Amino acid sequence: MKLNRKDILGIQELPVEEINLILDTADSFSEISTREIKKVPTLRGKTVISLFYEPSTRTRTSFEIAGKRLSADMISISSLTSSVAKGETLIDTAKNLEAMNPDVIVIRHGCAGTPHLLAGILKPSVINAGDGAHEHPTQALLDLMTIRSKRGRIAGLKVAIVGDIAHSRVARSNIHGLKKMGARVSVAGPATMLPRGIEKMGVAAHTRIEEAIGDADIIMMLRIQTEREKQNIFPSLREYSRHFSLNNGNIGLARKDVLIMHPGPMNRGVEISPDLADGSHSIILDQVTNGVAVRMALLYLLTGGTP
Amino acid sequence: MKLNRKDILGIQELPVEEINLILDTADSFSEISTREIKKVPTLRGKTVISLFYEPSTRTRTSFEIAGKRLSADMISISSLTSSVAKGETLIDTAKNLEAMNPDVIVIRHGCAGTPHLLAGILKPSVINAGDGAHEHPTQALLDLMTIRSKRGRIAGLKVAIVGDIAHSRVARSNIHGLKKMGARVSVAGPATMLPRGIEKMGVAAHTRIEEAIGDADIIMMLRIQTEREKQNIFPSLREYSRHFSLNNGNIGLARKDVLIMHPGPMNRGVEISPDLADGSHSIILDQVTNGVAVRMALLYLLTGGTP
Amino acid sequence: MKLNRKDILGIQELPVEEINLILDTADSFSEISTREIKKVPTLRGKTVISLFYEPSTRTRTSFEIAGKRLSADMISISSLTSSVAKGETLIDTAKNLEAMNPDVIVIRHGCAGTPHLLAGILKPSVINAGDGAHEHPTQALLDLMTIRSKRGRIAGLKVAIVGDIAHSRVARSNIHGLKKMGARVSVAGPATMLPRGIEKMGVAAHTRIEEAIGDADIIMMLRIQTEREKQNIFPSLREYSRHFSLNNGNIGLARKDVLIMHPGPMNRGVEISPDLADGSHSIILDQVTNGVAVRMALLYLLTGGTP
Numbered sequence: 001m002k003l004n005r006k007d008i009l010g011i012q013e014l015p016v017e018e019i020n021l022i023l024d025t026a027d028s029f030s031e032i033s034t035r036e037i038k039k040v041p042t043l044r045g046k047t048v049i050s051l052f053y054e055p056s057t058r059t060r061t062s063f064e065i066a067g068k069r070l071s072a073d074m075i076s077i078s079s080l081t082s083s084v085a086k087g088e089t090l091i092d093t094a095k096n097l098e099a100m101n102p103d104v105i106v107i108r109h110g111c112a113g114t115p116h117l118l119a120g121i122l123k124p125s126v127i128n129a130g131d132g133a134h135e136h137p138t139q140a141l142l143d144l145m146t147i148r149s150k151r152g153r154i155a156g157l158k159v160a161i162v163g164d165i166a167h168s169r170v171a172r173s174n175i176h177g178l179k180k181m182g183a184r185v186s187v188a189g190p191a192t193m194l195p196r197g198i199e200k201m202g203v204a205a206h207t208r209i210e211e212a213i214g215d216a217d218i219i220m221m222l223r224i225q226t227e228r229e230k231q232n233i234f235p236s237l238r239e240y241s242r243h244f245s246l247n248n249g250n251i252g253l254a255r256k257d258v259l260i261m262h263p264g265p266m267n268r269g270v271e272i273s274p275d276l277a278d279g280s281h282s283i284i285l286d287q288v289t290n291g292v293a294v295r296m297a298l299l300y301l302l303t304g305g306t307p
Numbered sequence: 308m309k310l311n312r313k314d315i316l317g318i319q320e321l322p323v324e325e326i327n328l329i330l331d332t333a334d335s336f337s338e339i340s341t342r343e344i345k346k347v348p349t350l351r352g353k354t355v356i357s358l359f360y361e362p363s364t365r366t367r368t369s370f371e372i373a374g375k376r377l378s379a380d381m382i383s384i385s386s387l388t389s390s391v392a393k394g395e396t397l398i399d400t401a402k403n404l405e406a407m408n409p410d411v412i413v414i415r416h417g418c419a420g421t422p423h424l425l426a427g428i429l430k431p432s433v434i435n436a437g438d439g440a441h442e443h444p445t446q447a448l449l450d451l452m453t454i455r456s457k458r459g460r461i462a463g464l465k466v467a468i469v470g471d472i473a474h475s476r477v478a479r480s481n482i483h484g485l486k487k488m489g490a491r492v493s494v495a496g497p498a499t500m501l502p503r504g505i506e507k508m509g510v511a512a513h514t515r516i517e518e519a520i521g522d523a524d525i526i527m528m529l530r531i532q533t534e535r536e537k538q539n540i541f542p543s544l545r546e547y548s549r550h551f552s553l554n555n556g557n558i559g560l561a562r563k564d565v566l567i568m569h570p571g572p573m574n575r576g577v578e579i580s581p582d583l584a585d586g587s588h589s590i591i592l593d594q595v596t597n598g599v600a601v602r603m604a605l606l607y608l609l610t611g612g613t614p
Numbered sequence: 615m616k617l618n619r620k621d622i623l624g625i626q627e628l629p630v631e632e633i634n635l636i637l638d639t640a641d642s643f644s645e646i647s648t649r650e651i652k653k654v655p656t657l658r659g660k661t662v663i664s665l666f667y668e669p670s671t672r673t674r675t676s677f678e679i680a681g682k683r684l685s686a687d688m689i690s691i692s693s694l695t696s697s698v699a700k701g702e703t704l705i706d707t708a709k710n711l712e713a714m715n716p717d718v719i720v721i722r723h724g725c726a727g728t729p730h731l732l733a734g735i736l737k738p739s740v741i742n743a744g745d746g747a748h749e750h751p752t753q754a755l756l757d758l759m760t761i762r763s764k765r766g767r768i769a770g771l772k773v774a775i776v777g778d779i780a781h782s783r784v785a786r787s788n789i790h791g792l793k794k795m796g797a798r799v800s801v802a803g804p805a806t807m808l809p810r811g812i813e814k815m816g817v818a819a820h821t822r823i824e825e826a827i828g829d830a831d832i833i834m835m836l837r838i839q840t841e842r843e844k845q846n847i848f849p850s851l852r853e854y855s856r857h858f859s860l861n862n863g864n865i866g867l868a869r870k871d872v873l874i875m876h877p878g879p880m881n882r883g884v885e886i887s888p889d890l891a892d893g894s895h896s897i898i899l900d901q902v903t904n905g906v907a908v909r910m911a912l913l914y915l916l917t918g919g920t921p
Contacts, residue, residue, distance in 0.1 A: 033715045037659030039687065045344030047372060057691055058710055065661060065714050068687040073346065073375040077364055087533065088572030096365055096571060099595035100372050101340045226701065264710060265702030288713035352651030354679060380653065380682040384671055394840065395879030403672055403878060406902035407679050408647040 010135035030293035066295035140173035155182030163222025188212030317442035337600035373602035447480035462489030470529025495519030624749035644907035680909035754787035769796030777836025802826030
């Protein structure tokens, strides 16, 4: 089976078989990063450009390591050091990059839909590395991979997602992915952070964390974007933390073997207590490790590889 | 035949035979970027440092891709993240880099003559990637390559260059190159943007775009640097655009098969109308594609390669 | 003999045999950078991440070139373009990078002790590329290598270090290294720039440059950090320069064959006169060349290589 598409834009449009294909491929690639010589010649002579309009360490580095371990030529462009300042349109920048014959363009942009716009215009594959509050599909794929590898399955699990659901592309992509793979999903957050009509996505929505995490197999804590405090979406960090952090006081509501996830970067002591972040339930760093494998799988499959 | 020089500093000092050598080599390299595996081991073990004191996406990325497709080790230094802020002289920075045994240093700098200064001091080859308003030889070479590949020749063609001639290193390098290759060149711009004595370069100078583009085979539109508006070099962008943009109203003055070029980044709707930028006469993206091939050729020839 | 440690954190804890091992290995690696093909496959498939929280050209580039010449995959993260701004703790950033399975993490940080903190937590090797005013061990190693290769030995030489001793990690690391290798060390600087109890490190401390450099075999001039002027550590640059610069007026106090060193970047005309910086006594650029070799040696030895 080959991946039946040119681009990875979101989980919403990805059928279950392709998700499984990606996860299976990622599973098999994950071994490479544990070898003495962490490099295979698979993508030798392929050019991958990452174009980040928002700062990032984790995702950009993960793609760069993934590509280099596959021997691809990796080119990194950040809006800080580029001619973006010179007033060129995004489409012109992208068409210019396309003219240099890359195989894949990885893009992160603050505006939802940007990767889709480019994918429709460009010949190379486009991978969405996060578009506004819309989707972050590689994050959801690495989350699915992590759950599957830890629990052996996704179907039937109860997954709670807690935080600023309305503004989180991680939440959106994960809800799509988890529902497709058969999980039950509940979300919790302050009323101002729950998107209207969220129930239509097939999730149970709560305004109390306790309701969402009850009997959960998996709890995904979202990063609270502290800059939103100023926008009056919530009264104060302390207030938010008191009501919506995961801590030793409420973790007992979940299943005994609950797994705790976080896409990072974490605000320790705000959305999650430090001891839970570092404790035995946490699989936060497994997520990061699997991120490299998922991105290797995507780069491989999009450039024509078969598992 | 080998390239008879250590550095590429400007088109002014480049004899016709060497220009032809570079263009021929670039022609033969351009095929590599269309292969399934876009990589050859030619420059394995060579070190190329790019040192950019001005922001750039296009040129920096083009060099990086060119070098990586030849298997060179590419090191990128931008003044934003470097110790330039610490008050070291440019020459000391360059001598320090030289001490690390690079084969080629690619430099862009806001001051005219900087690459020449370094070339006289340093053992590695120096490529001028743009020095102030002086020269941008790799841009001119890729423009010549593009014209030659589209028209089969350069000699005898009429080429119009329109915009801020006085402050454009692209214009200067192209005038030198086009004249050497036997083209007829006319330039147009507001009187404040035409350098005094420009006719001595062998070009016809006009203050109306219509006069310059009449019967042109090629029209090169220059980027208007919008920050100059504040310096009162022209009254307003709208005014500039009304008199000097290329659009459907004046394109008919050129030859029917006229080709439109632009070094990028474009100000759509200012110096060029969007439909012409994207239309069938435009070879703007071919320029970008050829940029990679020209830079591959230069890196190859400067490190001792023979065609 | 193998290097008996996971990390390179400082010269203070490095025994003489390991210093010699590193210098010997660096000596043998230095030839690679003079070859036609400056690349060996030794570290193929190893991942080296450099994480710089302070700007740097010299050190960052030196590590990058060193790693690439050994065929390692080099990943460069600077705090300017990373998620450091998002408020993640340094330890979380480091643990995240660790989860991507790098072999070596090279870190520069403004806070003394940061590399030691990370080394105690992380499985990959950690190399200190400068921590606050504490240590800069790779600088000291390249300085020792340079002295040894120029003089044939270190033991018994008289080395003078002049400048802001109190705030210089270069001075601290060099004092440790030089004393271990049997050199006699004298330091000079304004009283405000001499740390209290410096004599306990086994050096002679002076408040006049003339006293320190008398009969010196080697003079190391430190970069004066001009921003300290505002902190009233010294009255003015001119004042500082008049009393503590190395120039033709005082160089005659040293041995006839004295060698002049500087870790860069230099403030010409402040701590060192330009003619001495460029003169026949100067081995400043040899230091830079040897920096690549020392870093190749460290990357090699830390990833399990044997000389």
